[in-house]
Amino acid sequence: MVGLSLGEKHFIQGGIAxxxxxxxxxxxxxxxxxxxxxxxxxxxxxxxxxxxxxxVISTVKAELGKPISLQPDKxxxxxxxxxxxxxxxxxxxxxxxxxxTELSVxxxxxxxxxKSGAGAGIDLSSLVVVEGKICWDLYIDCxxxxxxxxxxxxxxxxxxxxxxxxxxPRVQVAAGASGDEQPEVDISDEEFLQFDxxxxxxxxxxxxxxxxxxVDATTEEESQMSSAISISVNRKGHICxxxxxxxxxxxxxxxxxxxxxxxxxxxxxxxxxxxxIAAAEAGDDES
Amino acid sequence: xxxxxxEGLRLDGRRPMEMRQIRAEIGAVAKADxxxxxxxxxxxxxxxxxxxxxxxxxxxxxxxxxxxxxxYSMANFSTGDRMRKPKGDRRxxxxxxxxxxxxxxxxxxxxxxxxxxxIFVQVLQADGGTRSACINAATLALADAGIPMRDLVxxxxxxxxxxxxxxxxxxxxDSAGGPDVTVGFLPKVDKVTLLQMDSKLPIDIFExxxxxxxxxxxxxxxxxxxxxxxxxxxxxxxxxx
Numbered sequence: 001m002v003g004l005s006l007g008e009k010h011f012i013q014g015g016i017a018x019x020x021x022x023x024x025x026x027x028x029x030x031x032x033x034x035x036x037x038x039x040x041x042x043x044x045x046x047x048x049x050x051x052x053x054x055x056v057i058s059t060v061k062a063e064l065g066k067p068i069s070l071q072p073d074k075x076x077x078x079x080x081x082x083x084x085x086x087x088x089x090x091x092x093x094x095x096x097x098x099x100x101t102e103l104s105v106x107x108x109x110x111x112x113x114x115k116s117g118a119g120a121g122i123d124l125s126s127l128v129v130v131e132g133k134i135c136w137d138l139y140i141d142c143x144x145x146x147x148x149x150x151x152x153x154x155x156x157x158x159x160x161x162x163x164x165x166x167x168x169p170r171v172q173v174a175a176g177a178s179g180d181e182q183p184e185v186d187i188s189d190e191e192f193l194q195f196d197x198x199x200x201x202x203x204x205x206x207x208x209x210x211x212x213x214x215v216d217a218t219t220e221e222e223s224q225m226s227s228a229i230s231i232s233v234n235r236k237g238h239i240c241x242x243x244x245x246x247x248x249x250x251x252x253x254x255x256x257x258x259x260x261x262x263x264x265x266x267x268x269x270x271x272x273x274x275x276x277i278a279a280a281e282a283g284d285d286e287s
Numbered sequence: 288x289x290x291x292x293x294e295g296l297r298l299d300g301r302r303p304m305e306m307r308q309i310r311a312e313i314g315a316v317a318k319a320d321x322x323x324x325x326x327x328x329x330x331x332x333x334x335x336x337x338x339x340x341x342x343x344x345x346x347x348x349x350x351x352x353x354x355x356x357x358x359y360s361m362a363n364f365s366t367g368d369r370m371r372k373p374k375g376d377r378r379x380x381x382x383x384x385x386x387x388x389x390x391x392x393x394x395x396x397x398x399x400x401x402x403x404x405x406i407f408v409q410v411l412q413a414d415g416g417t418r419s420a421c422i423n424a425a426t427l428a429l430a431d432a433g434i435p436m437r438d439l440v441x442x443x444x445x446x447x448x449x450x451x452x453x454x455x456x457x458x459x460x461d462s463a464g465g466p467d468v469t470v471g472f473l474p475k476v477d478k479v480t481l482l483q484m485d486s487k488l489p490i491d492i493f494e495x496x497x498x499x500x501x502x503x504x505x506x507x508x509x510x511x512x513x514x515x516x517x518x519x520x521x522x523x524x525x526x527x528x
Contacts, residue, residue: 040412041329043364053317057411059364085358085407086316086335089343092358092407141363145333145409146316 012224016209030216035276037165038284045166049158053148058158060166065137075127075135079107087147110203110232110241121200129171149218152230156203161277167192201232201240202269204262229258233266290448306455313431313518321432325424329414334424336432338404352396354403357387361410386421389471389481395435415458416444418469438473443503445496452496454503468496472504
């Protein structure tokens with residue numbers, strides 16, 4: 001919970017109205033993004049993203065599984081978010097469950113597309129080893145270590161970075177298995193396949209405070225919001241998912257306006273994130 | 288299985304009395320009052336301290352001392368095989384309790400009546416000795432939060448495999464089924480505050496194994512002191528003194 005006095009609230013709202021926020025940023029400026037990859041050696045891929053005081057870790061673990069019968073040519077991806085009590089005493093015990101679920105579902109909606117698997121940021125058919133029999137199941141686990149607002153954008157960026165860092169072992173399928181038998185596989189521990197992560201969208205959350213909206217809101221600013229829209233946009237500028245939060249209603253024309261702003265902001269964010277990920281990967285390889 | 292080779296080396300290449308590489312960092316969680324990361328080899332934990340602050344649940348308030356609370360949680364990705372366990376299983380409840388009791392013993396709770404101190408430990412990577420790593424991280428986080436303590440409590444584990452006492456067991460050695468002695472130690476007053484062992488050991492060997500763990504605790508205490516001194520120097524430098 002954020003305890004703010006009346007004066008502080010006015011200061012935050014007034015700053016946003018005048019396009020200079022409490023930390024000196026403009027309305028559409030992000031905090032500096034710090035990317036670290038390969039932080040969890042046990043996982044197939046991992047990344048830690050820090051934006052100001054917000055600190056999240058995302059890991060990817062791949063396991064061999066069976067595709068569901070309705071989609072024999074697609075692998076499975078699931079996203080789980082866990083809010084650590086280290087981030088806020090509020091998350092103690094089961095306290096973080098509600099927020100964790102909200103974030104997991106919002107991320108799934110933004111990054112994985114619909115139920116059919118169409119429109120997913122990751123090419124799900126690349127996860128199939130033998131059609132209808134074996135596929136890779138990707139488990140994306142995120143942990144919120146420290147929370148200072150804008151968790152969804154940070155988690156989205158962390159997942160993108162973690163997937164860029166992920167190597168899926170190459171699999172040799174033993175020939176000769178026929179019919180309904182489950183073929184035997186040989187997992188290589190030397191050769192790894194990398195993902196094409198360029199299509200994975202980034203999430204831009206626009207938080208509406210007063211008459212204006214801002215990106216990358218801190219906890220204090222989020223406490224003053226009337227509503228927020230999280231829009232996921234890919235490199236081509238396509239909208240991949242949308243979530244509206246907060247109680248107050250929005251005029252449809254404002255929603256469209258916010259989407260076009262988000263699209264504009266996402267271009268800069270994608271470029272910045274890509275260069276940060278590339279820098280982190282390069283540093284990771286050297287060490 | 289052979290845990291100590293004829294040349295006297297362990298599975299990960301250490302000598303029997305050698306500790307894993309330790310690393311500590313103060314101030315990992317920006318929003319907490321005090322926080323620290325502690326690594327012992329591949330085991331990595333984060334601790335965050337909130338408080339002393341107003342007691343959240345009035346019925347728990349203690350009138351002559353501070354209320355200390357602790358929660359231990361493991362990240363889904365912390366173990367080799369991915370797991371999804373519900374929060375508050377018996378193992379984490381027990382470790383939470385152990386950490387709470389150990390920390391409570393060294394915090395000067397009588398100086399902060401009617402207040403509450405929350406310690407949260409989060410395991411990022413588990414490779415044996417999470418209990419010890421959590422206590423060490425919690426000590427650093429409490430010191431970072433500026434909470435008055437009797438001493439810096441540190442913890443280390445030791446075991447006994449292939450008739451050799453081993454310091455600081457990793458996951459493979461820990462799951463070998465041999466005895467695992469975890470010691471919490473106050474280095475300045477030279478007192479043991481936590482002692483746990485499973486499996487069985489003859490008394491004279493137990494004495495050696497425990498002594499080995501105590502030596503480990505002392506080494507960690509020296510390291511923690513160095514880190515804190517370094518941190519204080521940094522703070523001093525930033526203030527421009």
